[in-house]
Amino acid sequence: MRLLLSGKAKCNSHGQDSSYFLGLQAYEKNPYDQTRNPQGIIQMGLAENQLSLDLVESWLSENQDVAGFKSDGESIFRELALFQDYHGLPAFKKALVQFMAEIRGNKVSFDPKKIVLTAGATSANETLVFCLAKAGDTILIPTPYYPGFDRDLKWRTGAEIVPIHCTSSNDFKITARALQQAYQEAQNCNLKVKGVLVTNPSNPLGTTMTRAELDLLMDFIVEKQIHLVCDEIYSGTVFGSPNYTSIVEVLSKYEKAEVWDRVHVVYSLSKDLGLPGFRVGAIYTNNGSIIAAATKMSSFGLVSSQTQYFLSMLLSDKKFTRNYISENKKRLEKRHASLISGLQNAGISCLKSNAGLFSWVDMRHLLSSSTFEAEMELWEKIVYDVKLNISPGSSCHCSEPGWFRVCFANMAEETLEIAIRRIKAFVDV
């Protein structure tokens, strides 16, 4: 029967056979629950932000009008139910870009006419690749990177990813040499490079890019005349220094240059606001042709008007956004600190990080040998014996074995403490 399906249906470019997803499956079969299944697997493989939802819930209790599809007491249900314009709800786009600016300390401002709404960042990234590349073209991505990119950027688009290798020797920073090497590798394979895609703050590293790195990227794309996509989905999770620099700040000095049209930002409310279920993603770009094409492509995954309306109300409340951004930061910092000190106690160090919902943990010293097989062995022990679902570095295409991504913002504090205890017990043996 599979003979009658498309090539895409038959291949496994969706990447779901990777350990990242296998770990999630193992968790599904035996999920930890404080009362009902205290011996279950603790989920530390899902980068969710569960720390600040209570702030949204309180806002709701004070803004009941929004809840009932009402605006100024009048029902707007009909208008919302009918609203399917792919340009998006103007009030929502306005509130969204203001929120994005606020996250960046209002050092930059965004134009609502340059934003395209999509069904989550998953869709935003795929749409951008459809706009920039044809089947066989390549995107360069620094390793380690989010495993989902293999599906989002390659599966249905037919594009390729060539890694820009980053190593622990310089804390996984992007170097000019690594960029050139990746470009050369693509050329050697006869692959046309269409752009570079970076995630800043980084998933899985949890670090923010330095100004120097951003300048380096700009120089590189100017030289090669290619695009730069910056996935800034974690921009609202920066909890420590150094301060966050968005590519949009760097871009401001290139306003008259040709490269102005070739830098694109991806955003979403799944991480900062902790609303992954609502499927709110966005593409922001100065490139008019991409705005036009991506807007039409967004027909395949528009944001529910019900959701756009709710969020337009929430994000227009500046008191709420100000409080949320600062409170969320504090809670993430505290939670991050708990994990780091807990791991330190167990003799495990992490990459120094200031953002994200996870830590990049160094378990190289726990490997039986410096190989990916040993990493898999260790991973299986941690998932099935220690009962923690963490993500092995190989699933993130890390070039060095022994690193693991451990999420800390998707559970109660007590659960994190239990997880840390389990790790200590495992290491002490």
Added chain:
Amino acid sequence: MHRVFFPDFPWKTLQNNLHNGPRPGPYFKRITQLPLSLLSTTISCSFPANSSFVFVHLSCYFISYQVKNPTSLFSLKTMSYVSSNRKPLLSRKATNDGHAENCPYFDGWKAYDKDPFHPTQNPSGVIQMGLAEHQLCFDLVQEWLVSNPEASICTKEGVDKFRDIALFQDYHGLPAFRNAVAKFMGRVRGDKVEFDPDRIVMSGGATGAHEMITFCLADPGDAFLVPTPYYAGFDRDLCWRTEARLLPVVCHSSNNFKVTRKALEEAYAKAVEANISVKGLLLTNPSNPLGTILDRDTLREAMSFINEKNIHLICDEIYAATVFRQPDFISIAEIIEEDQEYNRNLVHIIYSLSKDMGFPGFRVGIVYSYNDAVVECGRKMSSFGLVSSQTQYLIASMLSDDQFIGKFLLESAGRLATRHNDFTDGLRQVGIKCLNGNAGLFLWMDLRGLLMESTVEAETALWRVIINDVKLNVSPGSSFHCSEPGWFRVCIANMNEETTKVALARIREFVLRNGNKPNRKEKCWQSDLRLRLSFRRIDDVLRSPCIMSPHSPIPQSPLVRTRT
């Protein structure tokens, strides 16, 4: 309408051809004044099945120009996109016409945008009859919402669910949502069939569902047969990013546009001859734009056809609950059960709540497949267009309310029937016939008698008059790839009763004014007819505030600066 793309086309040659072609005149002169460097040298042309004319599009200047005998002017080659001096930095998909929005039928939207009807503020404005929306039952839904505040996770009654729902991004979808949708689909089909919630895959509206099923079933270049006339959005949904193609199965008014086995076989044979791999057949039942349902024989023939050829059958049943009169709707789900020999792995149903419930804004699209591998693959692909969990929760609650749904379906059918009768009666009184339909949110109106000649050109000319003089934005049959000129789709469920009366009065007045003159050439609206040349710079397109729905068959209307 076939889309054929031409290679980089020398400007001088175009000038010469237009100059020497059948319609010289002021238009080409204006073209020649534009500096060559401003133009992309990509030219695409499109011409309908009967090839009586071609529209020439220059990719950054939009020129509608009718030229007869196109094959003598151009030779067919594959398209390439090259900008004047720069490296091509965007993909072809981003810059070609695959989104199908650059066809010339934007005058209707332009007219509506500039002059929208309002009963008190603008009673002589253009009435929107090009949007297939179901606006007749919102009062029922609103009433339900008020009585069921817990269905929204934002109310104080529902907020305790907020966190779990906000975090829920599992591509299997909320179990309650799938269960409710499966039950609703069964209800809509009179509970003659049952649907398995585990076969329900979410998508970003039916638009997303069509693209997704195509990605699952077809490789670039593969084709789907689709009976004409068909919803113009399919060109984008099934072909744009998937690079699949659509091949028409031509249907005729002589037998009420029935889909015959003969027509299916002919279309298939043509494909085989042209070395095109056919992957499936796409049926819309109830039909858009016809407003009719497929009878049991046709459905059985379709099943036997696809089984014989071992190709897929995609049934878009998005209008299933808009059937307002006998005969009863028959879903492919029923036909499948009739014969154990049918290969169920070939059958897939596309569904949505946009038409039956009137919720296009909520983007609830469904792919229901009898093929396990398609369900599995589709689920993974649904990551690109999941339904917002907030909406899933609301819909789950609403569709599980048996009493409400029973009342809604009955009322909806009743109101659609009344609206349908109001229009068909009113039209009949002035001698305008419609195809005999019992479903959908529109009428398939027969205006062949008002055409000067039986050509698409004449249909377009009549359409422009209906927009600009009668002030109704209706959709011409050619935009649905209809093989016979003179048919128009008229949407009737997207307005209130007063507007209905105004629309009917205008049609009546127009018909009576023109009457049935023995000599067609004397029709008074034809005296001033000429082609209009519209220029539109690409940056105008990009900056124009398009506010209309992208999901109607007529594309968004940017502001067009006509120069006549």
